[in-house]
Amino acid sequence: MVEITEGCVLSRLPASTRLILQGRQPALQAACGALGVETVPEMLCTAEGAGGHALRVGPFELALQPTGDGLAPLEAALASVPHSLVEVSNRNVSYTLQGWQAADILAALCPLDFSLAAFPVGMATRSILDKAGALIWRTADQTFHIEVWRSFAPYVEGQLHEVAKSISYNILTVQH
Amino acid sequence: MLLIECPYCGPRAEIEFSYGGEAHIDRPGPEVSEEEWASFLYLRENTKGVLAERWRHAHGCGRFFNALRDTRTDEFKAFYEMGEKRPDAEKKEGEGA
Amino acid sequence: MSKTFRLSGYGRVDRSRPVTFLFDGKPVKGYAGDTVASALLADGRHLMGRSFKYHRPRGPVSAGSDEPNALIGVGEGARHTPNLRATQVEVHEGLVAISQNRLPSLRFDVGIVNTLASPFLPAGFYYKTFMWPHGFWDKVYEPLIRRASGLGKAPTAPDPDEYGLHYAHCDVLVAGAGPAGLAAALAAGKTGVRVILCDENPEFGGALLSDSHSLIDGVAAAQWVARTVAELEKLPNVQLLTRCSAFNYGPHNMVALNQRLTDHLASAPVGMPRERIWQVRAKEVVLAAGSLERPLVFEGNDRPGILLASAARTYLQRYGVLCGRKAVVMTADDAAYRVAIEMAEAGLKIVAVADLRANPDSAVVAEARARGIKVLPSTTIQRAHGHYRVGAVELAPVSADGAVGKGRTVSCDLVLMSGGFTPSLHLHCQARGALTYDDKLGVYLPGDSVEHVRSAGSCRGVYALDAVLRDGAEAGLNAAGGEGDLPVWTVTRQDQPGEGGFAGALPRRGPGHLALAFVDFQNDVTAKDVKLAVREGFQSIEHVKRYTTTGMATDQGKSSNVNALAIVSKTLQRAPQKVGLTTYRPPYTPVTFGAFASHARGDQFDPLRLAPADGWARAHGAVFEDVGLWRRARYFPRAGEDMLAAVTRECRMVRKTAGIFDASTLGKIEVVGPDAAEFMNRFYINGWTKLGVGKCRYGLVCRDNGFVYDDGVVGRVAKDRFHVTTTTGGAAGVLNMMEDYLQTEWADLDVWLTSITEEWGVIALQGPKAREILAPLVDGLDISAEAMPHMFLKEGTIGGIPMRLFRVSFTGELGYEINVPSGRMREVWDRVWAAGQPHGLTPYGTESMHVLRAEKGYLIVGQETDGTATPGDVGCGWAISKIKPDFIGKKALALPALNAPDRLQMVGVLTDDPHYVLEEGMQLVAAPQMQAPASADGHITSSYFSPALNRSIAIAMVKGGRSRMGATLYAPRLDAAAVRVTLVDPVFYDPEGARVNG
Numbered sequence A: 001m002v003e004i005t006e007g008c009v010l011s012r013l014p015a016s017t018r019l020i021l022q023g024r025q026p027a028l029q030a031a032c033g034a035l036g037v038e039t040v041p042e043m044l045c046t047a048e049g050a051g052g053h054a055l056r057v058g059p060f061e062l063a064l065q066p067t068g069d070g071l072a073p074l075e076a077a078l079a080s081v082p083h084s085l086v087e088v089s090n091r092n093v094s095y096t097l098q099g100w101q102a103a104d105i106l107a108a109l110c111p112l113d114f115s116l117a118a119f120p121v122g123m124a125t126r127s128i129l130d131k132a133g134a135l136i137w138r139t140a141d142q143t144f145h146i147e148v149w150r151s152f153a154p155y156v157e158g159q160l161h162e163v164a165k166s167i168s169y170n171i172l173t174v175q176h
Numbered sequence B: 001m002l003l004i005e006c007p008y009c010g011p012r013a014e015i016e017f018s019y020g021g022e023a024h025i026d027r028p029g030p031e032v033s034e035e036e037w038a039s040f041l042y043l044r045e046n047t048k049g050v051l052a053e054r055w056r057h058a059h060g061c062g063r064f065f066n067a068l069r070d071t072r073t074d075e076f077k078a079f080y081e082m083g084e085k086r087p088d089a090e091k092k093e094g095e096g097a
Numbered sequence C: 001m002s003k004t005f006r007l008s009g010y011g012r013v014d015r016s017r018p019v020t021f022l023f024d025g026k027p028v029k030g031y032a033g034d035t036v037a038s039a040l041l042a043d044g045r046h047l048m049g050r051s052f053k054y055h056r057p058r059g060p061v062s063a064g065s066d067e068p069n070a071l072i073g074v075g076e077g078a079r080h081t082p083n084l085r086a087t088q089v090e091v092h093e094g095l096v097a098i099s100q101n102r103l104p105s106l107r108f109d110v111g112i113v114n115t116l117a118s119p120f121l122p123a124g125f126y127y128k129t130f131m132w133p134h135g136f137w138d139k140v141y142e143p144l145i146r147r148a149s150g151l152g153k154a155p156t157a158p159d160p161d162e163y164g165l166h167y168a169h170c171d172v173l174v175a176g177a178g179p180a181g182l183a184a185a186l187a188a189g190k191t192g193v194r195v196i197l198c199d200e201n202p203e204f205g206g207a208l209l210s211d212s213h214s215l216i217d218g219v220a221a222a223q224w225v226a227r228t229v230a231e232l233e234k235l236p237n238v239q240l241l242t243r244c245s246a247f248n249y250g251p252h253n254m255v256a257l258n259q260r261l262t263d264h265l266a267s268a269p270v271g272m273p274r275e276r277i278w279q280v281r282a283k284e285v286v287l288a289a290g291s292l293e294r295p296l297v298f299e300g301n302d303r304p305g306i307l308l309a310s311a312a313r314t315y316l317q318r319y320g321v322l323c324g325r326k327a328v329v330m331t332a333d334d335a336a337y338r339v340a341i342e343m344a345e346a347g348l349k350i351v352a353v354a355d356l357r358a359n360p361d362s363a364v365v366a367e368a369r370a371r372g373i374k375v376l377p378s379t380t381i382q383r384a385h386g387h388y389r390v391g392a393v394e395l396a397p398v399s400a401d402g403a404v405g406k407g408r409t410v411s412c413d414l415v416l417m418s419g420g421f422t423p424s425l426h427l428h429c430q431a432r433g434a435l436t437y438d439d440k441l442g443v444y445l446p447g448d449s450v451e452h453v454r455s456a457g458s459c460r461g462v463y464a465l466d467a468v469l470r471d472g473a474e475a476g477l478n479a480a481g482g483e484g485d486l487p488v489w490t491v492t493r494q495d496q497p498g499e500g501g502f503a504g505a506l507p508r509r510g511p512g513h514l515a516l517a518f519v520d521f522q523n524d525v526t527a528k529d530v531k532l533a534v535r536e537g538f539q540s541i542e543h544v545k546r547y548t549t550t551g552m553a554t555d556q557g558k559s560s561n562v563n564a565l566a567i568v569s570k571t572l573q574r575a576p577q578k579v580g581l582t583t584y585r586p587p588y589t590p591v592t593f594g595a596f597a598s599h600a601r602g603d604q605f606d607p608l609r610l611a612p613a614d615g616w617a618r619a620h621g622a623v624f625e626d627v628g629l630w631r632r633a634r635y636f637p638r639a640g641e642d643m644l645a646a647v648t649r650e651c652r653m654v655r656k657t658a659g660i661f662d663a664s665t666l667g668k669i670e671v672v673g674p675d676a677a678e679f680m681n682r683f684y685i686n687g688w689t690k691l692g693v694g695k696c697r698y699g700l701v702c703r704d705n706g707f708v709y710d711d712g713v714v715g716r717v718a719k720d721r722f723h724v725t726t727t728t729g730g731a732a733g734v735l736n737m738m739e740d741y742l743q744t745e746w747a748d749l750d751v752w753l754t755s756i757t758e759e760w761g762v763i764a765l766q767g768p769k770a771r772e773i774l775a776p777l778v779d780g781l782d783i784s785a786e787a788m789p790h791m792f793l794k795e796g797t798i799g800g801i802p803m804r805l806f807r808v809s810f811t812g813e814l815g816y817e818i819n820v821p822s823g824r825m826r827e828v829w830d831r832v833w834a835a836g837q838p839h840g841l842t843p844y845g846t847e848s849m850h851v852l853r854a855e856k857g858y859l860i861v862g863q864e865t866d867g868t869a870t871p872g873d874v875g876c877g878w879a880i881s882k883i884k885p886d887f888i889g890k891k892a893l894a895l896p897a898l899n900a901p902d903r904l905q906m907v908g909v910l911t912d913d914p915h916y917v918l919e920e921g922m923q924l925v926a927a928p929q930m931q932a933p934a935s936a937d938g939h940i941t942s943s944y945f946s947p948a949l950n951r952s953i954a955i956a957m958v959k960g961g962r963s964r965m966g967a968t969l970y971a972p973r974l975d976a977a978a979v980r981v982t983l984v985d986p987v988f989y990d991p992e993g994a995r996v997n998g
């Protein structure tokens, strides 16, 4: 956990299970069911069930963050449905970026609109952080969950620190 | 930087996309003539006007989709999913009466 | 008479905060709020620079970003910034500024000889004069020209400052905060939408800050500005950016702003970026860029002391500076009369207002006359006298037909000129907006654009203040969606814009072929240069621009374009709208390189991707190389070893005992789904149906043109699951190509792709001892030669860590690629390393990897192949499936041309001299002495010293090479005799493959 600037803390999260589930609607539905999520979240939306989180990052793709029982319940639920379930727990490194300056820091590296109206809490999408691909998920007004590929992590951390150094000056996010 | 509307994710900055060249070029099977094959591989319209082209939301949902873009102005006329028919848009330069 | 030109009771500078700065090493006093130009002018100093080509003394012509002359260098050492406009550089305590382009000093400049030589430096002189003799260009002409002409000097040390970047989004971006911009921002802001208002100046207000005449809602213009800005500041949905120039209008309303944060501060807070680029995506843009007064073109119009009338007004009203004592006003427009009245009131003697027009008669003209200002209608300036400062002008009558009569010379130390106002169209043009020529105003106005943009105020030819405010408010409200109250203001005192304005060269008496009447001050382009260009046949305005360089200086032709256009139009006797206007290109004003780089600098310029064993390699003294964005260990030298020695030792150890290599950067894709095998069949040239679970196969990817695209080993993990590897560089491209065919051609297949490049770390363990080292570590998995032959795959664990174990080899030795979760690879690596110590396990890097594979004749895609090689060309014709109905490349691979016997084919090459290592890229020809141009028979693609053979080896692509085994060819050298070589089979070592199956 590092306070990279006043009002913004970057925390690298401990490794945990990350899965990419791809398939047509029945597969997405079955996977959500296994996590206790009733309906498949809409594009760029997320849902939480008893078994973990499902992030709808593509029309035929869910990024899954199961808690607890590992892959077994998912594999069971998906057994009879064409699908692809691939573990990427090691590929992805996760962070949270938290604080009132978090959105402005991201806005130095990413062309997305981070106003709450355009990027509400619960939205998740892949995008870029300058020259690295990233998954960005807003978990609270001032909290973002970020995942990047392992080898890009030092670069992304460096960029976040670099931006944070100068962020305090003259950027005031326009309220909506 | 263009603003490109992914049919799945909505409008995003061009930097998230990779370009896929002219759309609606069907890949023929190996049974076609060499001329047809060469034209599939190499011949493109090089449209001045409204062009149907492919984009991939590479740093996003990863999907390919089609767009109609006026190459004179960069104005997009439509975005549509792969497999959909090309929507109506104003006629290409040089077409018409 | 007082020596200072600073007036009490005038200006907006802070008299309570005096500031001292250095100009050319000497202290100059000013006040907070001054620019370098205003402070120097307050000292009576107009001379601020030397011109680009002729080194003529120059002073400021303007008071803003359109300044072509007064370019200065600011700051010292690595923080020096050249070519800044003195009219914009804000002074602060300790500021260090220097004049530019003078040798050795501003007042005494030997470069002035260029002026004497001016008849020999006509338009296009770069193209005409120095072309012969040929060799003279590099050595004589160019260095001379470079030294004698130019701008300031860029610093050579790295820029020590920080720069920022910010992507912003808004509903309405308003560029320019003069009356139209303020009105627009307020109208839009009050509707509640997101608004960004930016202006290049330190204060909002634009021309209103210099307007002491107009009254808005009963208060002075500057007071109205303060009131309006205060109102805007209260709106939480409005972002106000001063010192922030909109410099680029990109497609789809992405506008780049450059915000200057620290240059005006004596000491900047730690960490504050010097500048920040704002990339603003706006739903709608309101351009309120204003208009620029046009200089008049007459002989000597570049003498210091000759300014735009509006600039003199700004120096008076904003900075409290009178630009001289005794002025002649030369105008073709009413606006200069207001300036004359205000300047006279402030104590300047107005010798006369010379007006090009025959009957100037508006209210402001009458007011000037009533105040005793002498007005001379139908009068022109024939020439200006003086060197460092204008001393006199010749005023001459001009008749209706343009003939100029005998004039008289009047003395003065100031000339205020006004040719009318040119709307600033730069951003509109960058937005690919059309232009329409307005005959009445004699200028171009913004037309339609494909962008969501509208212009408001004087940048679209609306000049009267009440109309400007209304125009701005309407533009702002409409941009915000049109719903809401339109703010209304009452202007009770204002000058109405009159008829008039002038563009082109002022009429002259006589030919004037020696006259230096400047059109483009910054690039030293004169009226006769432009005329000459037309006479020499350049008719397109774009060609005239390039030939004469008019409008090509850092000021982007802000003051010169319309005058140049008018001269071309007149010379060609063609209407201005038929001549057209040159394209305005970004940036509107120059932007610091550092701002473009922002945080992408130094170590953070590009991602540096580190492989999982990178830390281990560093600790073991590896020398690294960049492979794409990856940093890979190249070799591991021991004390005293050079690369050859280290690589030789590493290779020998791999062949003798075992080597360990971090192969994690290989691209990896998991292909999963019921149709996985069908997809593989269609995508690769190989067949996959028969590949059993737990087996591997070398796969080749072609493009549909039949040429090799990528390769790699593929393992079948389950019936519906393939673990695909690609080259390190091909990882992203292969996945993209797979997705392309899957999504657009074969959408019916139930198969999906996931990048697992970074999920799995890969330890290559290669060498005869590999099995012995590995066997005890794999938690009981049977990896005996019988249970796990070459090209088999097993899943298991290694010390409890999940593992996909491939028995594969890129060295020709018994070997494994141990795939483990990348986050735990280092643990496994350490364990393997420790287990290997008794066996002499050696780390090896990419260089040895290359040598080991070359000894075996294994190709590297991108090294042997160049995008025109078929699988057959590189000896992989065996991989092409004969039974599949279709696959990518099938049709092309059947074409006769791709099967011609004389294609470049991969062969081995041995030199006669076993110690001579060929250069990669060397050509191979048929005879030792060939006259150029000779056609080559082939070229060397890989070349190394082979430790296994104890001699040099090479791989080449040679025409019909496979049928020419034993043939002799020659590799020519520049400085020595050609090297004789023999073509051989490319498998140099263990051709039977006994070792790999060990």
Ligand SMILES: [Zn+2]
Binding pocket: B006, B007, B008, B009, B010, B057, B060, B061, B062, B063
């Ligand atoms: Zn998308």
